[in-house]
Amino acid sequence: MINAWWIIGGVLFVLLNTAAGLIWLERRMLALWQDRYGPNRAGPFGLFIVLADTLKLFFKEDWIPPFADKVVFVFAPAVVVASVLMSFVIVPFAPNIVVADLNIGILFFLAMSSLGVYSIVLGGWASNNKYALLGAMRGASQMISYEVFMGLALMGVVVLSGSFNLQQIVEAQRTVWFIVPQLLGFLIFMVAGIAETHRLPFDIPEAESELVAGFHSEYSGMKFGMFFIGEYLGVTLISAMVVTLYFGGWLGPAFLPPVVWFAIKTFAFISLFILLRASMPRPRYDQLMEYGWKVLFPLSLLNLWVTAAIKLWLISK
């Protein structure tokens, strides 16, 4: 067993660098899919664009509007990063490389991702600005609605593996990955995950065409950077969760170490997130809510019901 502090430090280091690196990756990938080159001037392959962006964020005027609620305004962006980083506590990167091997891992993940709503609502409210508040309201309702069946979709995996512990869930996928028996659950979880990180095409709370920039209209400098990094961390988290729950986590042929398999799979899903951004039209807000409550919510219930029924039938045989 590796010392827990090494794991915590390593996870933090890797995650924060991944989130920063995603700035470059996203711009580069989007460029690829739009027949452009993307950043290619600063350093090799434009990699130093991350450094330049970070420097810019640090040196930009960090302005707090005089009409804002200062304490909450400063606090809000920290919540998103903290809550997402806390969720990573339960993600098993490889056998025994996990910060906290909780028996209620999935519940902890759901709890932490619900906390993320606070950062949006508080950020939008503390800005004391109608656009920001409207963006925050949209964000909150979207995240809460999609949270509901995100949890329900996960329950299919829990029923199949018989555990909330993510390590045991991965172990339960030795024979067959849960993407096969839980295809519907995977699709619902994926959609809910995109909505949860409010990434395109579900970036409704930002809605720069209608609401200036939504809940972070008034944010600048590194406070805006925190929202930015929080979004990328969220993307990484959802990708990691999808991989753990449906794509066999660290499992893979033995010629590569388990961590590498986990990283490869997660990277594939991060790329998928960016591809979604490059190719999807954005739904209208009412369409988004309708789709969530009238289509995905019943579907996730049905998925859970059928999975549970089959599982019971298999046990009783």
Next chain:
Amino acid sequence: MFSLLRSMWLVFLHMFHKRDTYQYPEQKAPLPARWRGRIALTRDPDGEERCVGCYLCAAACPVDCISLQATEDEHGRRYPEFFRINFSRCIFCGFCEEACPTYAIQLLPDFEMAEYNRQNLVYEKHDLLIPGQGKYPGYNYYKVAGLAIKNKDKGEAEQEEPPVDIKSLLP
């Protein structure tokens, strides 16, 4: 649902397409001849200034970035004493070019005008005046205008009738 997956796949295929980017500083974009870029004052085929200081460009300018002062040489030929364009205001609309009766002021296909100091964007006459004729070669305003200048009296211009003697009764 299928169309969404299809569009994702098609976007993914763009990964292997040819890039459309011009790698700008090394590789210049081809600009059409009518591109409205930097403004220049051109000269006629004899190498003289085309501008006659009529103020029409300054009047047509929607942002009032052109200022000039007309003056005359000893042969009655008009030219601008100074001609100043403030490019920090200019919107490159090309109205000055439209208004110019002598093809003197012209917008050239050149956009590389960035400056570190805002004051450097105010172009004086010696910055604006170019030796060539720009987009309208061969046009010489004083050769077709019925104006007496050096080496050309009234009635000697191209396609011009000799002046009518209004004091005479003869046809």
